Amino acid sequence: MERGGVVMVCDDTEQIRRLIRLNLELEGYDVLEAADGQELLDSLAGSAELPGVITLDAQMAPRDGWWAIAQIRADERLRHIPVVMVTASVQQHDRVQAQSSGLDAFVPKPFDPDKLVEVVGGLMARGRGQAPSA
Structure with a gap:
């Protein structure tokens, strides 16, 4: 599979952002970073080029991943972007909410x-709703 494109990585832990960024860059992706949902939305609001995929942590402050995904899906300009939740929140209710x-x-x-x-x-190649969960 040919790699490439822009991925926005949103996590409040710098080491996690770095780990994700390095692995994606090794595969040819350009990576942007945000430390919480508000920073993510602010960054996307001012950007002419949108990412092909967004990764989100669920638990961030002050604006968490659940807040961010609601904002993304409500925004006509952003709603088409595939979003991956990368989180330690793995209870059944988290999966249902996801x-x-x-x-x-x-x-x-x-x-x-x-x-x-x-x-x-997979999401970069196929778009929203097409890639399986890990």
């Missing part, structure tokens, strides 16, 4: 970086 919120994939932490790259690549 499905009902319009997420395209759910990857539990700790995650296999190769699997995350595979999920991102």
Whole structure:
């Protein structure tokens, strides 16, 4: 599969952002970063080029991933972007919330970086609602 495109990585833990970024960059992706949902939305609002995929952590402050996905799906300009929730929140209610919120994939932490790259690549190639969850 040919790699490439822009991925926005949103996580409040710098080490997690770095891990995801390095693995995606090794596969040819350009990576943008945000530390919480508000920073993500602010960054996208001012951007002429939108990412092909967004990865989100669920638990961030002050604006978490659940808030961010609701904002993304409500925004005509952003709603087409596939979103992967990468989170330690893996209870059944989290998976139900993930499905009902319009997420395209759910990857539990700790995650296999190769699997995350595979999920991102599938979403990048096929678009919203087409890639399986990890």
